[in-house]
Amino acid sequence: MPTRRRALLVLAVLVGLALLSLLVALAAGSLPVSAGDVLCALSGEKGGLAVDVIRGLRLPRALAAFACGGLLALAGALMQVLLRNPLADPYVLGISGGAAVGALSAMLAGLTLALMNLAAFAGALAAMLLVFGLAHGDSSWTRSRLLLTGVIVAAGCGAVVALILSISPDDGLRGMLFWLMGDLGQAISPWPALVVLALGLLVTLPFARELNLLARGDTLAQALGVSVGSVKHGIYLVASMLTAVAVTTAGSIGFIGLVVPHLVRLAMIRLGWGNDQRLLLPASALAGGSLLVLADTLARTVIAPQQLPVGVLTALLGVPVFLFLLGRQPNDRQ
Amino acid sequence: MTASKPAMNAPLLEAAQLAVNIGGHRVCHDLNWRVEAGESWAILGRNGAGKSTLLATLAGLRAQDRGRLSIAGHALPLASQGAGARAMARVRGYLSQHQIDPFASTVMETVLVGRHPHLGRWDWESAEDRRIAGAALNEVDLGGFAEREVQTLSGGERQRLAVAQLLGQEPQLFLLDEPLTHLDLSHQVAVMELFTRRATEGAAIVAVLHDPGFAARYCRQTLLLFGNGEWLAGPADEVITATNMTRLYGHPLRELCADGNRWFVPG
Numbered sequence: 329m330p331t332r333r334r335a336l337l338v339l340a341v342l343v344g345l346a347l348l349s350l351l352v353a354l355a356a357g358s359l360p361v362s363a364g365d366v367l368c369a370l371s372g373e374k375g376g377l378a379v380d381v382i383r384g385l386r387l388p389r390a391l392a393a394f395a396c397g398g399l400l401a402l403a404g405a406l407m408q409v410l411l412r413n414p415l416a417d418p419y420v421l422g423i424s425g426g427a428a429v430g431a432l433s434a435m436l437a438g439l440t441l442a443l444m445n446l447a448a449f450a451g452a453l454a455a456m457l458l459v460f461g462l463a464h465g466d467s468s469w470t471r472s473r474l475l476l477t478g479v480i481v482a483a484g485c486g487a488v489v490a491l492i493l494s495i496s497p498d499d500g501l502r503g504m505l506f507w508l509m510g511d512l513g514q515a516i517s518p519w520p521a522l523v524v525l526a527l528g529l530l531v532t533l534p535f536a537r538e539l540n541l542l543a544r545g546d547t548l549a550q551a552l553g554v555s556v557g558s559v560k561h562g563i564y565l566v567a568s569m570l571t572a573v574a575v576t577t578a579g580s581i582g583f584i585g586l587v588v589p590h591l592v593r594l595a596m597i598r599l600g601w602g603n604d605q606r607l608l609l610p611a612s613a614l615a616g617g618s619l620l621v622l623a624d625t626l627a628r629t630v631i632a633p634q635q636l637p638v639g640v641l642t643a644l645l646g647v648p649v650f651l652f653l654l655g656r657q658p659n660d661r662q
Numbered sequence: 663m664t665a666s667k668p669a670m671n672a673p674l675l676e677a678a679q680l681a682v683n684i685g686g687h688r689v690c691h692d693l694n695w696r697v698e699a700g701e702s703w704a705i706l707g708r709n710g711a712g713k714s715t716l717l718a719t720l721a722g723l724r725a726q727d728r729g730r731l732s733i734a735g736h737a738l739p740l741a742s743q744g745a746g747a748r749a750m751a752r753v754r755g756y757l758s759q760h761q762i763d764p765f766a767s768t769v770m771e772t773v774l775v776g777r778h779p780h781l782g783r784w785d786w787e788s789a790e791d792r793r794i795a796g797a798a799l800n801e802v803d804l805g806g807f808a809e810r811e812v813q814t815l816s817g818g819e820r821q822r823l824a825v826a827q828l829l830g831q832e833p834q835l836f837l838l839d840e841p842l843t844h845l846d847l848s849h850q851v852a853v854m855e856l857f858t859r860r861a862t863e864g865a866a867i868v869a870v871l872h873d874p875g876f877a878a879r880y881c882r883q884t885l886l887l888f889g890n891g892e893w894l895a896g897p898a899d900e901v902i903t904a905t906n907m908t909r910l911y912g913h914p915l916r917e918l919c920a921d922g923n924r925w926f927v928p929g
Contacts, residue, residue: 329771329774329787331786332786412764413764414764414765534783534784537778537781537783540775541775541778543764543765544762544763544764544765544767544772544775545758545762547718547723547756547758548758548775550723550742550747551721551723551751551755551756551758552751552775552776552778552779552831553747553748553749553750553751553752553778553779554747554748554778555743555744555745555747557743558744593765593766597766600768600809602765602766602767602768602771603765603766603767604771606786
């Protein structure tokens with residue numbers, strides 16, 4: 329595991345990269361802007377059209393992208409520990425399915441964007457409580473039962489989503505598809521997501537060492553003094569809330585939640601630092617945020633003026649990068 | 663564990679009228695038993711008698727069905743849950759029968775996990791923790807393995823790593839569920855010796871074992887679980903007899919003596 333100094337150093341570098349990605353997002357776009365415009369926009373001085381575009385459009389969108397990427401990566405890292413399964417992602421327990429049912433129902437009913445977000449959040453919460461209640465059952469809360477319940481609820485939500493898509497009029501389909509793939513164009517304000525991300529880090533970091541133990545099994549964790557039941561419930565609730573907020577802000581953006589914690593873990597293992605959540609959680613949040621900012625910048629510039637849903641780009645870029653890193657990892661089991 | 667101050671000379675482990683059941687099977691009933699500092703206990707019984715279930719109950723990892731159970735004067739299972747769990751982990755250590763490694767990790771990291779109960783919420787492992795972990799690795803003959811990936815270890819090496827993790831935890835009461843699993847003979851002897859050395863230094867050990875000969879040789883006391891809820895506890899010399907072993911395992915066993923050690927072979 330890393331020493332505290334090294335961990336802080338890594339985090340400082342990642343903060344630098346995050347700021348850099350935000351600057352790129354502010355500068356890139358169909359309207360060319362100068363570095364001076366960017367500085368002017370950030371310092372709050374009055375400026376021309378470019379400054380207004382940066383301050384009014386690009387900055388909120390870039391911040392929303394950062395917050396959503398951070399939320400998804402942090403939630404993914406937590407789910408992987410909770411389910412003790414490196415294949416888990418924030419959506420595996422049906423949160424995004426519930427949100428999709430809520431959002432698409434609202435779109436079908438022709439509600440406003442704000443009401444749609446509300447419906448998405450309500451759907452996510454409903455799925456979370458449903459899975460929690462069903463998996464809890466007679467108070468025995470095993471991993472396989474939680475995972476199965478989540479997968480089944482997600483499948484049910486998938487069916488409802490398919491139903492809504494098939495009965496909705498053609499002109500609404502495009503918006504629904506963009507929502508399902510994840511799109512930051514629909515983000516209203518970045519602040520709720522940013523605040524929740526900060527809160528999420530604040531409540532999970534004090535328990536990071538407990539999570540390290542939990543990743544090694546419930547019995548070991550309990551024998552070494554972790555109060556396993558409450559920590560597990562806590563992670564489930566926090567990870568679900570983070571996911572619900574991310575999905576409400578920008579739809580179900582795929583891949584970030586699964587791959588970013590993995591990439592960070594792969595890098596840490598190569599450095600001989602193992603699977604230490606004290607570094608993994610904040611590093612995943614920062615890396616996930618930066619990655620989504622860059623992906624969203626690409627999504628709105630690659631074939632400008634047309635915009636791509638960012639979820640398509642995260643997958644298109646993420647898959648080869650991940651396969652490359654996985655292939656280069658020495659297979660220790662042999 | 664601040665709520666009730668333990669009596670100064672409370673035994674490390676005390677069971678009174680303890681009843682433990684699992685899946686409708688009686689592990690023990692009316693168990694009255696004390697483990698004092700310096701004692702070394704073996705728990706013997708046939709497969710499915712409930713040895714591991716009893717040990718997990720003694721560790722506070724599952725609740726007893728009836729009766730009182732306490733570790734160093736703190737009533738279980740309450741004292742091993744919630745806020746008291748960390749303080750409890752500084753007193754009793756538990757070696758599980760199975761070790762799992764879903765995520766990659768180095769040997770040193772895995773040993774350092776045992777230091778958790780000694781670290782505050784914001785503490786990181788200090789040089790002193792690393793020294794303790796290194797010493798524990800040396801003790802189980804894994805001295806040069808610190809940077810090895812855990813998932814590349816053999817079964818016996820992984821078992822010794824779990825022992826090192828427990829040594830790093832520095833508890834006073836060692837609850838060992840089949841500590842000799844996967845170990846070759848020389849390491850079986852070495853591990854039993856290092857635990858009995860802990861007992862002579864003032865700790866106590868309770869070990870689930872499968873070989874009555876090892877139990878007779880390394881443990882001074884023995885608890886037999888007959889599989890129907892009945893039990894027998896006492897000095898190993900008196901409890902581990904050919905008659906008792908034959909009844910315990912449901913198979914005729916003969917006692918052989920060599921160099922002052924007693925061994926039991928199927929008759």
